[in-house]
Amino acid sequence: MDSSSLTQQFFQQLINGVSLGSIYALIALGYTMVYGIIRLINFAHGDIYMLGAYAGYFATTYFKMSFFPALIFSMVVAAIVGMLIERLAYRPLRGAPKIAILITAIGVSLLLEYGGIILVTPQPRTFPELFSTTTFNFMGMIVNSQQIVILGISLALMFILTYVVNKTKVGKAMRAVSFDTDAARLMGINVDRIISFTFAIGSSLAAAAGILVGIYYNSIDPLMGIMPGLKAFVAAVLGGIGVIPGAMVGGILLGVIEALVSGFLSSTFRDAAAFIILIVILLFKPSGLFGKNIREKV
Amino acid sequence: MKNKVVVIGLCMVLLLTAVIFAGCGGEKKQADVIKIGADLEMTGGNATFGQSAANGAKLAIKEINAKGGLLGKQLTLVIADNKSEAAEAANAMQKLVTQDKVVAVIAPIASSSVMAAAPINQQAKVLAISPTASNPKVTVDPDTKKVREFVFRAAFIDPFQGSVMANFAAKSLKAKTAALYIDNSSDYAKGLAQFFEETFVKNGGKIVAKEAYLQKDTDFKATLTKIKSQNPDVMFVPGYYQEVGLIARQSRELGMQMPMLGGDGWDSAKLAEIATPSAINNGFFSNHYSPDEKSAAVTTFVEAYKKEYNSVPDAFAALSYDATLMIIEAIKKADSADSVKIKDELAKMKNFAAVSGSISFNENHDPVKSAVIIEMKDGKQTFREKVNP
Numbered sequence: 272m273d274s275s276s277l278t279q280q281f282f283q284q285l286i287n288g289v290s291l292g293s294i295y296a297l298i299a300l301g302y303t304m305v306y307g308i309i310r311l312i313n314f315a316h317g318d319i320y321m322l323g324a325y326a327g328y329f330a331t332t333y334f335k336m337s338f339f340p341a342l343i344f345s346m347v348v349a350a351i352v353g354m355l356i357e358r359l360a361y362r363p364l365r366g367a368p369k370i371a372i373l374i375t376a377i378g379v380s381l382l383l384e385y386g387g388i389i390l391v392t393p394q395p396r397t398f399p400e401l402f403s404t405t406t407f408n409f410m411g412m413i414v415n416s417q418q419i420v421i422l423g424i425s426l427a428l429m430f431i432l433t434y435v436v437n438k439t440k441v442g443k444a445m446r447a448v449s450f451d452t453d454a455a456r457l458m459g460i461n462v463d464r465i466i467s468f469t470f471a472i473g474s475s476l477a478a479a480a481g482i483l484v485g486i487y488y489n490s491i492d493p494l495m496g497i498m499p500g501l502k503a504f505v506a507a508v509l510g511g512i513g514v515i516p517g518a519m520v521g522g523i524l525l526g527v528i529e530a531l532v533s534g535f536l537s538s539t540f541r542d543a544a545a546f547i548i549l550i551v552i553l554l555f556k557p558s559g560l561f562g563k564n565i566r567e568k569v
Numbered sequence: 570m571k572n573k574v575v576v577i578g579l580c581m582v583l584l585l586t587a588v589i590f591a592g593c594g595g596e597k598k599q600a601d602v603i604k605i606g607a608d609l610e611m612t613g614g615n616a617t618f619g620q621s622a623a624n625g626a627k628l629a630i631k632e633i634n635a636k637g638g639l640l641g642k643q644l645t646l647v648i649a650d651n652k653s654e655a656a657e658a659a660n661a662m663q664k665l666v667t668q669d670k671v672v673a674v675i676a677p678i679a680s681s682s683v684m685a686a687a688p689i690n691q692q693a694k695v696l697a698i699s700p701t702a703s704n705p706k707v708t709v710d711p712d713t714k715k716v717r718e719f720v721f722r723a724a725f726i727d728p729f730q731g732s733v734m735a736n737f738a739a740k741s742l743k744a745k746t747a748a749l750y751i752d753n754s755s756d757y758a759k760g761l762a763q764f765f766e767e768t769f770v771k772n773g774g775k776i777v778a779k780e781a782y783l784q785k786d787t788d789f790k791a792t793l794t795k796i797k798s799q800n801p802d803v804m805f806v807p808g809y810y811q812e813v814g815l816i817a818r819q820s821r822e823l824g825m826q827m828p829m830l831g832g833d834g835w836d837s838a839k840l841a842e843i844a845t846p847s848a849i850n851n852g853f854f855s856n857h858y859s860p861d862e863k864s865a866a867v868t869t870f871v872e873a874y875k876k877e878y879n880s881v882p883d884a885f886a887a888l889s890y891d892a893t894l895m896i897i898e899a900i901k902k903a904d905s906a907d908s909v910k911i912k913d914e915l916a917k918m919k920n921f922a923a924v925s926g927s928i929s930f931n932e933n934h935d936p937v938k939s940a941v942i943i944e945m946k947d948g949k950q951t952f953r954e955k956v957n958p
Contacts, residue, residue, distance in 0.1 A: 276798065280794060280795070280798055283794050283823075284791055284794055287788070287790040287791045287794060288791070291788045291790075291791075392616075393613075393614050393616075394617065394839070395811050395839060395843065397839070397842045397843055404822075406822060406824075408824075413822065413823050413824060415822055484787065488787045488788070488815055489814075489815075489818065489843055489845070490787070490811060490814065490815060490843045492811070494785065495785070495787070497785070498785055498786075499787075529791065530790070530791035531791075532791075533780075533791040533792045533795070534791045534792070534794055534795045535795075537780070537781075538780040538781050538782060538791070538792040538795075539753060539780075539781045541791075542783065
C-alpha cells in the first residue's frame with residue numbers, strides 16, 4: 272500500500288474515532304460529575320443513556336416531534352428519571368458504606384435493562400429519518416453530515432456545562448459540595464438539592480448521547496447501554512475521574528485509540544485495547560491524565 | 570370462630586376432591602389423543618422466532634386434525650416455554666416427557682438450548698426434532714462422536730450454508746477476492762465463515778481481509794475503512810440482522826458498493842429497516858425457504874398460513890411446519906404412537922416432500938436438502954436461485 276493512501280486511511284480513522292469518541296465523552300461527563308460530587312460510580316448511567324434513546328424514539332415516532340424538541344424532551348425525561356433514582360435508591364443510603372451504594376447502583380442498572388426488556392421488548396427499534404444525510408468527500412475522506420451534527424451538539428453541550436459549573440451560582444455550590452460536603456452544608460448550601468441537580472444534568476447529557484446514537488446508528492435496544500457505559504467509564508478514568516475537561520478529552524481519546532487499533536492492528540483487539548488502557552492508568556496514574564493538581568472537582 | 574374453621578376446612582376438602590376428579594376426567598380423555606410437545610422460545614430474547622415456530626407447528630396439527638387425525642386419534646400440541654434460555658429448555662423438556670408424556674417434541678430454535686435439553690429426551694427415549702438448530706454438534710455428541718439417537722433437525726447445517734454462499738460468490742457473482750467480517754461472539758458465524766473460506770479458496774478465490782466484531786457493537790467504520798483499503802469483490806458477513814444492518818449502512822456510507830453476503834441470520838424485516846432499504850441493495854443471503862418461490866408446496870403453505878395468522882410465514886414457521894409434518898409422517902409409517910418406532914421411521918425417511926424442499930436424513934440425522942439464495946431489493950426479500958446439495 273502506498274503512503275498517500277495510508278495517510279488518507281489514517282485521517283479517515285481519525286474522523287471515525289472523533290465521532291465515536293464524542294459520544295463516549297458525553298456519557299463520561301455524567302459519570303465524572305456524579306463521582307466528583309458523591310464519590311459514587313453510578314453504574315446505572317449507561318442505562319440512562321438507553322432510556323434517553325427510547326424517550327427520543329417515542330417522541331419522534333409517536334409524538335412526531337422534530338429533532339430539537341425531541342432532544343430537549345428526552346433530556347428532560349432522563350433528568351427526571353435520574354433525580355428519581357437518586358431520591359429513591361441512593362439518598363436513603365447516603366450514610367451507608369460505599370460498597371452498599373455501589374451494589375445498589377448495579378441493581379438499578381439491571382432493573383432498567385430488564386425492566387426495559389419487559390416494557391419495550393428486546394426487539395431493536397429504528398428511528399424515523401429526522402434529517403437527510405449528506406456525505407461529504409474531502410480528498411477521499413468521507414464525512415457524514417450526522418457526524419458533524421453529533422460533534423457539534425456534543426461540543427455545545429460540553430461548553431454549556433463548563434459555563435454552568437464555573438460561572439453560575441449553582442455551579443459554585445456544586446464545586447463547594449464536591450470539595451467539602453460538610454463545610455458546604457454549614458455555609459447554608461442545600462446539599463441534597465445540589466446532588467439532585469447534578470444527577471439531573473448528568474442524566475440529561477447521557478440522554479442527549481442516547482438520542483444522537485439512535486439517530487446516527489438507527490438501532491436501539493434495551494441492552495444498548497452496557498458497553499458504551501463501560502467504555503465511558505474507562506474514558507472518565509482515563510481523563511481523571513471527577514474532572515470535567517478530563518472526561519471530554521478521555522472520551523475523544525478513547526474513540527480515536529479504538530479506531531486506530533481496529534484500523535491498523537486488528538479489530539479483535541479493539542475492546543482489549545480500551546481495557547488495557549484502563550489497567551495501565553490504574554497502575555501508573557490512578558488519578559488520570561488531568562487528575563493530579565486540579566483540586567476543583569465536580 | 571370454631572364454625573369458621575370448620576367451614577374453611579370443608580371448602581378445602583371440596584376443592585381438593587374437585588381437583589382430583591377433574592384430573593381423572595382429563596386422564597381418560599387423553600387416551601384418545603396423541604400428544605406432541607413443543608419446547609420453544611415463547612418469551613425472552615428469541616421470542617419472535619419461537620412464536621413463529623409455534624404457529625407453524627399449530628398449523629400442521631390443525632390441518633391433520635381436520636383430515637381426521639392419525640390412527641383414529643386427534644393430535645394435540647403441548648407448548649412449554651423455555652424463555653430463550655438453555656437451562657429452561659432442559660426443564661421444559663423434562664416437563665414434556667415426564668408430566669405430559671408426549672410422543673415426540675419440537676425442540677428449541679437455538680442450538681445451545683437443544684444441546685442442553687438433549688440428554689433428557691435421549692434418556693426418556695422420546696424423539697426431538699429442532700426446526701432450525703444448525704450447529705453440527707446438535708445431532709452428533711462432540712465428546713463421544715456418536716450420533717444422538719433421538720435428536721433430529723429440519724434445517725441444513727452451518728457448513729452447508731457457508732459453502733453455498735462461497736459457490737454463489739465465485740460462480741454467480743464471479744468474485745475473485747473476498748473479505749470476511751465475522752461476528753466473533755457467535756459460533757454460528759464462525760462456522761459459516763470457516764466453510765465459506767474453504768470453499769471460496771477451493772474455487773480459486775482469495776480471502777484478502779479477515780476481521781471481527783462483537784454482538785451489540787454499533788460502530789464499524791474503523792474496521793470497514795480497513796476492509797475498503799483491500800478492495801475486495803465481495804464481503805461475507807455471516808452475523809445477525811441487527812449488526813449486519815448497521816454494517817451495511819456504514820459500509821455504503823464509506824462508499825463501499827460491493828455485494829454483501831450472509832446466512833440465515835439476516836432473515837428479519839428489521840434488517841432493511843436498520844440498514845435503510847437502499848443500503849442493503851446488492852445484499853444476498855442463504856435461507857431455508859423463500860415465500861416467493863413458485864412451487865406448489867410453498868404457495869399452498871403460504872396461503873394456509875396467511876389465512877390462519879394474517880402474516881407471511883418466515884423460515885422459522887416453515888421449518889417448524891416441516892418438522893411437525895415429518896413427525897406426523899413417521900407416526901403414519903410406524904402405524905403406532907410408540908416413540909422408538911417413530912424415531913426409526915424418521916431416520917429412514919427419504920425424499921419427503923416438505924415446504925423447504927425434499928428432505929432425506931443422512932447418518933448424522935442431518936437433512937440433505939436444498940437452500941435458496943435471497944436477494945435484497947429495495948428492502949424486500951426476493952427469490953434469486955435455488956441451490957441443491
